[in-house]
Amino acid sequence: MTDVAAPAATVLTVEATVNGQRREAAVEPRLLLVHFIRETLGLTGTHIGCDTTSCGACAVLLDGVPVKSCTMLAVQAAGSEITTVEGLQQGAELHPIQQAFREEHGLQCGFCTPGMMLTSVALLAENPSPTNEEIRWAISGQICRCTGYQNIVKAVQRAAQAMREA
């Protein structure tokens, strides 16, 4: 940037728990949560799709609740617990939702998948036996351009079953 008129930016410290780890960084207030996650923390599993609050590729869990991380400031997440797709896998073991997306071919290009899985995890935490309609409703803020959603719904049902039986 060569904009000499730009005022000196304020910098604030953000401290948050990301995937169970305490993370801290000095950021400008205008930094979006998604850029904090991807660029400051290097967790690139969270994707940027439309950048206009339409597609949900950037969905993360904020204190367990799915939000669009492109439509939130990093400073607003101070003190929160954030879960990204990198936080799903435990050790060598895939999370049941990841296993189910794999088994049911719930993804093709994979771009929407992190957000779809996180929203599904939040849904299943609240409603362990959702109907197909409830699954479609829960992911209706997210766009998949490959699957036609059929296999995503199947994957969520499969994960629900696996988690109920676990």
Next chain:
Amino acid sequence: MYPASFDYVVPTSLEEVVAELADRGSDAKVIAGGQSLIPLLKLRVVSVGSLVDINRVPGLDGIEEENGELRIGALVRHKACERSELLRGRRRLLGDAARLVSDPLVRNRGTVCGSLAHADPQGDWGAVMLAARASVVASGPDGARTIPVDDLIAGPFTTSLQPAEVITEARVPDPGPRASGTYLKLERKVGDYATAAVAVQVTLSNGDVQEAGIALTGVGPANIRATAAEDALRGNAPDDGAIREASRLAAEAAEPISDNRGTADYKRSVVRVFCERGLRTAIAAARAGEEESR
């Protein structure tokens, strides 16, 4: 996309919020859910000197009923309204509308009062609150004042709020025991702006319409109260003829423009049909309430 630089403060009391707003002048803006404001900042349609974040102010996140009056605090998210038991039955207009606001992820962050302060002609809550004859309470340097939503909405994206005022709650009056309403919205896809939407609220007394509220979304430069349609119902039996006439008048009150969501004539027809459907639903539900209270 990045917003341009701004200062950011997170007050922890209402007094501090008002003091920060007063101090920072008219290029400071309140942020709550940010689901409209952040996209506008990113697109650089809006620029601000400072954001005053009210998310850490305690006591603003409740939905409460007191002496029949409902209060929705400034930090109540759409999702909380979608789930609230208070927003069913007589107050189902609000519950029905909440689940149609944008998409589930946006509803987890966005707030009712923020939507009112944003005054988007496509905003759902403006029409809902007009139909429900609601007010907002705004706090500023001179104290708090109550503003009917009719007076709050001054035009497209324009309210009668002063620069140092912040909405602290919406207040929805008691609709009475034999009342109900609903919100009907046509959208091309989840999260799109409404092609058209209609909010209706009716209160019955001895079988007649005692009070009616009808307001429109997305068919004019602001949310529109369909006054003539309300007048046509008030004091009359809610029969087929009255419903049809009110719906015709509601369509007449609409000022739609032709765009990629449909022609002006089409949108006007949607208003008429949705008003009719909404009134039938609301009247049937209010009658059921009338039966119960006998």
